[in-house]
Amino acid sequence: MNQLLRTKSIDDLIAVSEQADKKLCRTLGPWSLMAFGIGAVIGSGIFILTGTAAAGESLPYPSVLHAPVLDLILHGSKTISTMGRLGAGPGISLSFLLTAFACSFAALCYAELASMIPIAGSAYTYAYATLGEIFAWIIGWDLILEYAVSNMGVAVGFSAYLNDILDNLVGWHLPPQWAGPMIAEGRFTGSWFNIPALLIMLILSFILVRGVRESAKTNNVMVVIKIAAILIFVIGAARAVNVENWHPFLPNGFSGVLTGAAIVFFTYIGFDSVSTAAEECKRPQRDLPFGIIGTLIACGILYVSVSLVLTGIANYKTLNNAAPVATALKQLGFNGIRRWVSVGAIVGMLSSLLVFQYGQARVWFAMSRDGLLPRPFSKVHPRYQTPHVSTWIAGLAVGIPAGVWDIGTFADLSNIGTLFAFIVASAGVLVLRRAQPDRPRGFRAPGSPWLPSVSIVLCLVLMMALPLETWLRFFVWLLIGFAIYFTFSRHHSTLRKEPGLEK
Numbered sequence: 353m354n355q356l357l358r359t360k361s362i363d364d365l366i367a368v369s370e371q372a373d374k375k376l377c378r379t380l381g382p383w384s385l386m387a388f389g390i391g392a393v394i395g396s397g398i399f400i401l402t403g404t405a406a407a408g409e410s411l412p413y414p415s416v417l418h419a420p421v422l423d424l425i426l427h428g429s430k431t432i433s434t435m436g437r438l439g440a441g442p443g444i445s446l447s448f449l450l451t452a453f454a455c456s457f458a459a460l461c462y463a464e465l466a467s468m469i470p471i472a473g474s475a476y477t478y479a480y481a482t483l484g485e486i487f488a489w490i491i492g493w494d495l496i497l498e499y500a501v502s503n504m505g506v507a508v509g510f511s512a513y514l515n516d517i518l519d520n521l522v523g524w525h526l527p528p529q530w531a532g533p534m535i536a537e538g539r540f541t542g543s544w545f546n547i548p549a550l551l552i553m554l555i556l557s558f559i560l561v562r563g564v565r566e567s568a569k570t571n572n573v574m575v576v577i578k579i580a581a582i583l584i585f586v587i588g589a590a591r592a593v594n595v596e597n598w599h600p601f602l603p604n605g606f607s608g609v610l611t612g613a614a615i616v617f618f619t620y621i622g623f624d625s626v627s628t629a630a631e632e633c634k635r636p637q638r639d640l641p642f643g644i645i646g647t648l649i650a651c652g653i654l655y656v657s658v659s660l661v662l663t664g665i666a667n668y669k670t671l672n673n674a675a676p677v678a679t680a681l682k683q684l685g686f687n688g689i690r691r692w693v694s695v696g697a698i699v700g701m702l703s704s705l706l707v708f709q710y711g712q713a714r715v716w717f718a719m720s721r722d723g724l725l726p727r728p729f730s731k732v733h734p735r736y737q738t739p740h741v742s743t744w745i746a747g748l749a750v751g752i753p754a755g756v757w758d759i760g761t762f763a764d765l766s767n768i769g770t771l772f773a774f775i776v777a778s779a780g781v782l783v784l785r786r787a788q789p790d791r792p793r794g795f796r797a798p799g800s801p802w803l804p805s806v807s808i809v810l811c812l813v814l815m816m817a818l819p820l821e822t823w824l825r826f827f828v829w830l831l832i833g834f835a836i837y838f839t840f841s842r843h844h845s846t847l848r849k850e851p852g853l854e855k
Contacts (some may be wrong), residue, residue: 357484358847360722362791365471365481368721369631376472377564377737380633382642384568385626387575388710389647391703392622394578394654395506399697402659403676405447405615406668408439408608439672440612441603442663445656447612452652454613454814455620457807458774459648460797461781463641466627467794468784470636473718474627474711475773475780480722482780482787485847486837491776492719493833497826498769499712500750502621503553503705505766507754508533510701511548517694533758550751556706557747560713563736564632567710574703579654581696586657588689589681593664603668614817619655621770622704623647624777628711637794709746716742723848724841768818768826771811778807 369375380388440447462474471477476495480488511532515525525531532543560567602608626643633639662671666680681690717739720729733740781797781804797803842848 356486356842359482359484360480360847362469362481362788365469365477369471375737376631376732376739378632378634379563379565380568380629380639382633382639382646384572385629385633385639385643386646386650387572388568388629388707389623389626389643390579390650391571391575392625392707392711393620393647393651394582395700395704397619398582398655398658398700399677399693400675401616401619402444402655402662403668403671403680405612406439406441406444406659406663407670407672407676408604408611439604439668440608441601441668442598442660443602443609444612444616444663444668445659446602446609447616448652448655448659450609450613451617451620452648452655454617454810455623455648456645457803457810458778459623459644461774461778461804461807462624462627463644463795464793464797465777465780465784466630466640466644467637468791470630470633470640471718472628472631472714474624474630474715475776476715477718478780479776482783483776485724485845487776488722489719489724489837489841490830490833491773492715492724493830493836494769494772495715496712497829498766498773499708499715500746501769502766503708503712503750504754504757506701506705506708507549507553507750508546508758510552510698510705511546511754513698513701514548517698533754534756535758546755549754552702552705553709553747553751553754556702556709557743559706560710560743560747561733561736561738561740563738564629564710567706571703571706574699574706577699578696578703581692581699582654582658584692585677585681585689585696586661589661589665589684589686592684592686593661595664597664597667614814616655617814618767618770620648620651621767622707623651624770624773625707625711628714631714641795709743709750712746712750713739713742716746721846723844723846724837768815768822771815774811775808778804778811 465478469477469481473480473492474495476488476492479491515531518525526547529542529544530547532541533546533549534541534543559570604611623644626647627640629643630636630640633643658677662677662680665684666676670676671680677693678690681687681693716725716729718730719725720727720742729742729745730739731741732738782801784791785800
């Protein structure tokens with residue numbers, strides 16, 4: 353039990369990160385960090401989920417397993433099969449504002465911890481410094497789930513979108529045997545392997561191995577293109593806004609706004625990935641808080657702008673389809689803007705894949721450096737100063753499953769993993785404020801202990817809004833993680849070998 357709850361000194365964590373054979377190259381500035389955050393947060397979902405949340409979901413839950421845990425508690429399993437989800441209507445813009453406000457609590461906690469502990473690993477490292485090794489392992493294993501499962505789903509979506517664009521532009525597309533998952537919804541589809549899904553992961557892994565500066569430049573270009581596509585839609589389609597579509601603004605009252613906020617909350621997930629770049633930014637105490645908070649503000653503005661224009665150019669009841677923005681633009685005859693939306697969607701997928709693969713490799717790197725994963729994962733390339741082994745393995749770990757399965761049904765696993773990481777980061781602020789109140793902080797989250805406490809409560813409520821089957825899968829993943837920890841990680845931990853690291 354003593355080993356399970358031992359923590360690592362922040363000073364020792366920083367000292368280990370400065371060792372020559374484990375040191376990463378510091379090249380990122382504040383704007384590159386902010387671009388990393390925007391690249392992770394804003395994907396193709398800005399053009400899809402906005403319409404879905406505005407229109408609502410009228411279909412009942414197929415079974416108790418698909419119902420949110422919170423609904424089961426409030427309404428019981430007997431009535432749950434008749435329930436749908438109310439839409440926010442034009443008030444979806446308020447849903448985005450409400451969600452940004454809720455995420456800001458966790459973002460401020462991340463900003464404080466990142467300025468204090470400028471080490472790769474994000475919430476994993478924060479847990480190791482505050483709560484103990486077993487909690488660090490749980491959150492590290494959880495982050496692997498968050499990044500990997502999220503990118504598997506995006507890679508599958510990228511493959512489908514790429515094939516559709518090729519068909520529209522040049523009249524040619526890959527044969528279905530090589531452009532779709534082998535297994536979807538538990539059944540064989542007739543496809544052999546999803547080649548584009550694997551290929552894009554290998555290309556991005558190559559870019560990431562070449563260096564963080566090259567990765568940041570690539571991401572910066574994609575973020576500029578993505579923001580340009582969003583602005584073209586907002587400015588270009590604004591002239592077609594019919595204010596009558598905004599009446600009533602709240603067709604389902606404030607309950608519709610809350611439901612919409614629960615649906616779009618997960619579009620903000622990704623700002624925490626900024627903290628995984630802590631060891632590769634020039635001035636982490638100043639730049640990390642700027643990157644995290646700036647990401648949340650910029651993404652909030654973009655989300656609200658898109659939602660206002662979209663619900664202004666089309667009645668919100670017509671937006672519950674697979675491509676609400678593209679459909680609305682097609683009906684208006686704005687085909688030029690629609691092409692830019694397509695470009696923005698596919699570039700959004702690419703930037704999300706790049707940033708999440710970057711973050712995943714850094715978590716593996718940090719866990720390996722602490723002995724909780726095999727040593728090769730913490731090897732640093734002698735020329736590029738990147739964790740090349742972790743990067744390539746992470747690319748294959750995402751690309752191969754994405755070529756076999758349709759991962760879309762597992763998307764909620766990424767959401768529950770992220771919320772759990774938010775809880776750990778918020779708890780870390782509370783612990784360090786009490787245990788090390790005089791330690792220098794480049795940024796201090798205001799209103800402690802109330803702000804971190806509110807963040808924990810909000811995250812727990814949102815976790816309860818996820819389906820029961822997501823919770824069951826999450827517990828299965830944790831059980832697998834415990835098996836690995838007690839058979840391998842506990843025996844190879846640097847804390848076990850070096851008792852002097854114990855606080």
